[in-house]
Amino acid sequence: MVAPFVGLMLQPGAVRTGELDEADIRLLERELEQLCASLDDVFARPASRENLRAMVRGLLSEVPRKNVWQLAEAAGHPNPDRLQGFLAKAAWDADDLRDRVRDYAVAVLADQDAVLIADETGDLKKGAKSAGVQRQYTGTTGRVENAQVSVHLSYGSSRGRTLIDRELYLGKGWAGTTAEHQARCAEQGVQPERATQVATKPEPARRMLERALKAGVPFTYFLADEAYGQCRALRSWLEEHRVRYVFAIPKSEVLPLPDGRTRQTARYGRWCPRRRSSAARARTAPKGRASTTGPPSNSPPPQTVSSATC
DSSP, X not given: OOOOOOOSOOOTTOSOTTTOOHHHHHHHHXXXXXXXXXXXXXXXXXXXXXXXXXXXXXXXXXXXXOSHHHHHHHTTOSSSHHHHHHHHHOOOOHHHHHHXXXXXXXXHHOXXXXXXXXXXXEEEOSSSOSTXXXXXXXXXXXXXXXXXXXXXXXXXXXXXXXXXXXXXXXXXXXXXXXXXXXXXXXXXXXXXXXXXXXXXXXXXXXXXXXXXXXXTOOOSEEEEOHHHHTOXXXXXXXXXXXXXXXXXXXXXXXXXXXXXXXXXXXXXXXXXXXXXXXXXXXXXXXXXXXXXXXXOTTXXXXXXXXXXXX
């Protein structure tokens, strides 16, 4: 029998002085419980709903390392078995949960300056069985490691920022047609259509952006670094769908001109303003006034949709 859930209660005095008062804490408790309750129908078993709340509270807490052992300890569990079972064996529709979290985040953060941002992150692994794990470059360490790499879509505005979508990157080690490879992918839940060929990282970014457009997520620009900016197929897709974007691109990238010609990005360098060092700005700043960085406040907005790495 599952013990009744007592709610997302925080102990009185849990927040440091000067941050939030007790009334603020109780209000946040109610909002957090309302959010979790709105997701209850995603989980069939009451135990899963309770474990969801324990996971959310642990992730929002000041636990120094957000591993399952410490999250379980913060929830008052004697060991991590319940949370590990929840993550590994509990059944729920991950895509439905993703869409609900996205809708909640957008409703809170939507503003006229909102943007979507694509980037990836890596999780270091010791074994070779986890879906997508292989030796590959990861920005987590800045070198090639045995890791999983996932591409994320973030939503940000002047009100805050958060992740709203994710896709696992499957490299060369997870593409093949042999029966052994198919069995390996099936064991890890990799869809057959994604297990036969390699998709570059801009492809999952495009799929996530497509979902955001379909859901009517309001934003002004789509932002990404040169790993995505140098993908001409992605740029073409964005232009076809009339999505404004700002990308970093390599100096070697060749860009089309309005008259049909092309030009290497490096040749645009003479139009990029040269930025002086902080020391140089400090030497030339008038006495009694703070020196500033970046363009003056009355500078016009940028007219281009792509940004070269000059």
